[in-house]
Amino acid sequence: xxxxxxxxxxxxxxxxxxxxxxxxxxxxxxxxxxxxxxxxxxxxxxxxxxxxxxxxxxxxxxxxxxxxxxxxxxxxxxxxxxxxxxxxxxxxxxxxx
Numbered sequence: 001x002x003x004x005x006x007x008x009x010x011x012x013x014x015x016x017x018x019x020x021x022x023x024x025x026x027x028x029x030x031x032x033x034x035x036x037x038x039x040x041x042x043x044x045x046x047x048x049x050x051x052x053x054x055x056x057x058x059x060x061x062x063x064x065x066x067x068x069x070x071x072x073x074x075x076x077x078x079x080x081x082x083x084x085x086x087x088x089x090x091x092x093x094x095x096x097x
Contacts, residue, residue, distance in 0.1 A: 014022075023031050045051040074082070
């Protein structure tokens with residue numbers, strides 16, 4: 001795919017057909033073929049429980065902090081107050097047996 005990225009820098013402002021031709025030259029597939037192949041791979045991975053758990057963990061690792069950051073916006077006073085007390089919680093996780 002690195003060959004394609006260097007081609008796209010040279011093709012900025014090019015037509016869709018020129019970009020499709022450059023993509024096919026770099027990958028050997030049309031953009032639609034590549035997209036379908038990727039979609040089929042993701043769908044197959046989602047049907048496998050082990051792969052699905054890995055995908056869910058990866059999404060949780062990347063998306064949960066973004067969602068929390070968007071919803072949790074403490075004020076300066078709340079941040080200062082949070083350093084005045086200590087709260088300890090224990091979380092136990094149990095995996096599949």
